[in-house]
Amino acid sequence: MNSSVKAFMFDVYGTLFDVHSVKEKCDELYPGKGEEISFLWRQKQLEYAFLRQMMGRYDTFINITRDSLKYALNTFKLEYSKENEQSLMAAYKNLSYYPEVENVLTQLRHKKLAVFSNGSRDMLETLIHNSGLSSLFDEMISVDDVKQYKPTPASYGYALHILGLEREEVLFLSSNGWDIAGAKNFGFKTAWINRNNLPMEELSLEPDRVYPDINGIVEWR
Structure with missing residues (x-):
């Protein structure tokens, strides 16, 4: 062309980068729930960015990603800990291309x-x-x-x-x-x-x- x-x-x-490559770490921390966590995490990440833009309440994507993870874990009634959050957020900085x-x-x-x-x-x-x-x-x-x-x-x-x-x-x-x-x-x-x-x-x-x-x-x- x-x-x-x-x-x-x-x-x-x-x-x-494959955003769902985090599901392996999710599965490691929450056995059998990796795929569900990964997909809801991504869904809420996008939704929160759009909502914050419309409401004029900007926040950084890293904070939105952290909030979305918390929502996903709460949805599936999974135990939240600061250690698990840090581990999963680190995985998001090491996605597979x-x-x-x-x-x-x-x-x-x-x-x-x-x-x-x-x-x-x-x-x-x-x-x-x-x-x-x-x-x-x-x-x-x-x-x-x-x-x-x-x-x-x-x-x-x-x-x-x-x-x-x-x-x-x-x-x-x-x-x-x-x-x-x-x-x-x-x-x-x-x-x-x-x-x-x-x-x-x-x-x-x-x-x-x-x-x-x-x-x-x-x-x-």
Whole structure:
């Protein structure tokens, strides 16, 4: 593909990194409950970010992640301890990245590569450093710098400012349909990484491309 794209900007959680890789640690601490905890934890994490944005009560993603974990444990009537919380929060800073990620990023090094996440820097930078992928990125952009969660236009506007490019020169990638809709609404080119084979969001904002994993984006190089 003859592409005018100058930068590839990646969402992090669910796109590059498997958020449900924490279920192993959850299972270790709460046998037989790992998958349930992991899925509810992620669900509430997103919900709390959206609710706080709508209510004008911003808090950092690390605090939201901790609150979501507490909710999940309370829902399943599981014992909470500070030690278990610290262990599970540490697991969230050591998520596994998807198998194809390193190879694809390496192929795209001739373009500007950035991550753009709702994760606060105390989560985001630690995760990417621990993964060994940090040298592959030119920018690590967090919404915490402007206290505006995706999918607000202000959040994408901040990311564009950091990149110093035009909207149409950026390809934004996310596994989250709501994030893709937000980025498309802002004016980015978009590629939905539909890892779970989900239906399209009914928001009248379709992505430019849909791929089952990030291997497909090399056609934009």
